[in-house]
Amino acid sequence: MKKKWYDYLWIFSLTYLILGFFNILFAWLGLICFAVPLIISVGWGNKAYCNKYCGRGQLFSLIGGRFGLSRKHDMPRWMKSKYFRYGFLVFFFAMFFLMLWNTYLVFAGERTLAQKVTLLWTFKLPWHWAYHGTLFSEGVAQFAFGFYSVMLTSTVLGLITMILFKPRSWCVYCPMGTMTQLICKAKHKEENI
Amino acid sequence: MKRKAKIDKDQCVACGCCVKVCPKSAIKVPNGICAVIDEKLCVGCGKCVKECPASIIELREVQK
Numbered sequence: 001m002k003k004k005w006y007d008y009l010w011i012f013s014l015t016y017l018i019l020g021f022f023n024i025l026f027a028w029l030g031l032i033c034f035a036v037p038l039i040i041s042v043g044w045g046n047k048a049y050c051n052k053y054c055g056r057g058q059l060f061s062l063i064g065g066r067f068g069l070s071r072k073h074d075m076p077r078w079m080k081s082k083y084f085r086y087g088f089l090v091f092f093f094a095m096f097f098l099m100l101w102n103t104y105l106v107f108a109g110e111r112t113l114a115q116k117v118t119l120l121w122t123f124k125l126p127w128h129w130a131y132h133g134t135l136f137s138e139g140v141a142q143f144a145f146g147f148y149s150v151m152l153t154s155t156v157l158g159l160i161t162m163i164l165f166k167p168r169s170w171c172v173y174c175p176m177g178t179m180t181q182l183i184c185k186a187k188h189k190e191e192n193i
Numbered sequence: 194m195k196r197k198a199k200i201d202k203d204q205c206v207a208c209g210c211c212v213k214v215c216p217k218s219a220i221k222v223p224n225g226i227c228a229v230i231d232e233k234l235c236v237g238c239g240k241c242v243k244e245c246p247a248s249i250i251e252l253r254e255v256q257k
Contacts, residue, residue: 047225051209061210074248080204168246171208181207184225191224 006053010062013055017155020117020148024130024141027148034176041180045187050177057168060158064167075165075172085178092175095121099146107139114142118149119156194254196237201249202227211241211250 013033019026033056037049050057064070078084105111115128127145134141158170171177198220200211205227212220212228219234220241230241232255242250 041225045224047207047209047222050207051212051222057208057210061213072243075246080206080247080249085206166244166246166248168208168210168244170246171210172206172247174208177206177208181225184207188224188226 004052007058009053009055010058011055013059017152020152021130023132024127024144024148025134027144027151030147030151033151037176037180038183041183041187045184047177047180047184049180050171050174054171056155056158056174057171060162060170061167063159064162070162070167071164072167073165075161075169079161079165079169080172085173088173089175089178096150099150100143103139103143103146106142107137113138113145115145117145117152120153194256196239196252197232197235197255198230198237198239198241198250199253200228200230204247204249206247208246210244210246214240214244216240 016026016029019029036053037047040049041047064072102111106113114124115126115131116124117127118124127148131141131145154170154174158174161169161173198211207222207225207227209222209228212222216238217234217236219231219236220228221231222228237252239252242248242252
């Protein structure tokens with residue numbers, strides 16, 4: 001099949017992860033990966049983002065598929081169950097709002113900037129080399145550290161399940177994917193009855 | 194007897210991995226809820242079965 005321009009969006013995802021090692025403020029660009037799928041699902045009622053444009057998914061299918069870094073085993077049944085998918089969505093968003101709260105505290109001057117990237121919501125990695133000051137409030141940088149933590153954590157989880165199961169196993173429990181599917185279900189409710 | 198791909202609609206996450214590998218463009222995700230296979234176009238090659246990250250597509254024999 002002939003490649004389209006959007007088949008190269010994995011380059012964007014890879015560049016994003018690399019830029020975070022040099023200047024954490026680039027983490028703000030990750031908001032595109034949150035906004036675009038939501039806009040598409042709310043506006044058009046489909047998952048064109050997952051289906052075509054998701055660079056993260058393309059990166060996994062490239063590393064796991066083309067480069068063969070995947071066992072290509074079936075994932076356990078619980079992992080594709082609705083309980084786990086919806087549960088992970090709730091957990092992911094709880095952690096996301098906690099991150100926003102921490103950002104707010106820095107904006108409000110209640111807390112000082114922590115130049116750390118938190119991996120898997122637990123491990124605080126030193127990341128000061130990627131911080132070179134910010135123009136506005138230190139909260140801007142705190143959000144960048146927090147958001148990059150979210151992106152790096154989900155990439156690491158995705159890479160682990162890519163190796164253990166199929167290349168794009170992440171897609172099954174990806175919170176954005178679950179959420180856009182729920183939006184599509186809500187939008188098409190009348191048609192299904 | 195012919196073999197056709199069948200999707201477990203309830204478990205489909207509508208990621209579209211199957212759409213990308215289908216050589217006959219027989220699969221679509223029209224409303225973002227689940228993938229739909231056009232049985233007239235499906236040749237039962239099984240590429241989508243292998244690709245599906247949730248492993249919820251299977252080949253089933255159908256009467257012709």
